[in-house]
Amino acid sequence: MAATTALLRKPVFTKVDQLRPGTSGHTLTVKVVSAKLVLQKARPDGNQVRHVRIAECIVGDDTGVIVFTARNEQVDLMKEGITVTIRNAKIDMFKGSMRLAVDKWGRVEVAEPADFIVKEDNNLSLVEYELVNIIDE
Numbered sequence: 001m002a003a004t005t006a007l008l009r010k011p012v013f014t015k016v017d018q019l020r021p022g023t024s025g026h027t028l029t030v031k032v033v034s035a036k037l038v039l040q041k042a043r044p045d046g047n048q049v050r051h052v053r054i055a056e057c058i059v060g061d062d063t064g065v066i067v068f069t070a071r072n073e074q075v076d077l078m079k080e081g082i083t084v085t086i087r088n089a090k091i092d093m094f095k096g097s098m099r100l101a102v103d104k105w106g107r108v109e110v111a112e113p114a115d116f117i118v119k120e121d122n123n124l125s126l127v128e129y130e131l132v133n134i135i136d137e
Contacts, residue, residue, distance in 0.1 A: 011027040011087065012027065013027055013028060013029060014026045014027060014028050015028070015061055015062075015063040015064075016028065016030065016059075016060055016061050016063050016064040016065060016066055016122075016124060017063035017064045017122065017124070018063075019066060019091055019098060019100065019124060020091065020098075021091055021093055021098055021129050022091060022093070023090070023091050024088075024089070024090035024091065025088055025089075025090070026086070026088070026089040026090070026091075026100075027085070027086065027087045027088065027089070028059075028061065028085070028086050028089065028100075029061065029083060029084070029085050029086075029111055029114055030059040030060055030061050030068075030083070030084060030086060030114075031059065031060060031061070031081070031082070031083050031084075031114055031116075031118050032057055032058075032059055032078050032079060032080055032081065032082050032083075032084060033057075033058040033059065033060055033065060033080070033118055033120060034057065034058045034080055035055050035056075035057040035058075035070070035075075035078040035079065035080060036055060036056050036057070037053065037054075037055045037075065038054055038055060038056050039052065039053065039054040040052070040053045040054075051072070052071075052072065053071070053072055053075045054069060054070070054071055054075070055069075055070040055074075055075045055078055056068075056069060056070075057069075057070050057078045058120075058123075059078075059084070059086070059100065060118040060119065060120065061114070061116055061118065061119070062116035062117060062118070062119055063119055063122065064119050064122030064123065064124055065118060065119070065120055065122065065123050065124070065125075066098060066099070066100050066123070066124045066125050067097075067098075067099045067100065067125040068086070068089075068099070068100040068101070069092070069099050069100070069101045070108070071101075071102075074102065074108045077108050077109070077110055078108075082110060082113070083110070083111045083112065083113050083114040084108055084109065084110055084111055085107075085108075085109050085111040086100065086102060086106070086107075086108050087102070087106050087107040087108075087109070088102065088105050088106035088107065089101065089102050089106055090102075090103065090106075093129065096128045096129050096130065096131075097125045097126065097127065097128055097129065098124055098125055098127070098129070099125060
């Protein structure tokens with residue numbers, strides 16, 4: 001058992017202003033500024049009904065804020081004012097802007113309240129990116 005614990009790496013925490021399009025594997029501690037349910041519907045899945053919920057949440061730290069797309073159980077954790085640790089998050093692009101998301105390989109967990117002030121005037125999701133194809137000549 002001791003051999004497996006040696007393989008686990010300590011997470012490297014990223015600040016919001018270091019996030020870039022197309023990157024993944026981010027671990028961040030952020031405060032939830034706001035959370036808004038944008039989709040709630042039931043989908044038949046075999047002989048059960050699966051409920052799909054998606055919320056768009058503004059999360060941030062002392063360097064900036066970004067839109068976090070919370071899905072299903074994650075929606076319940078994203079309460080305004082609480083601090084969460086987001087593990088193994090990735091950056092999705094939506095209409096040219098960055099969104100933080102966690103798939104089945106990541107986790108969202110409530111953390112101890114952070115003592116930083118969220119820098120709300122630096123919203124990375126308001127920066128529009130353009131997809132540029134680079135051609136090697």
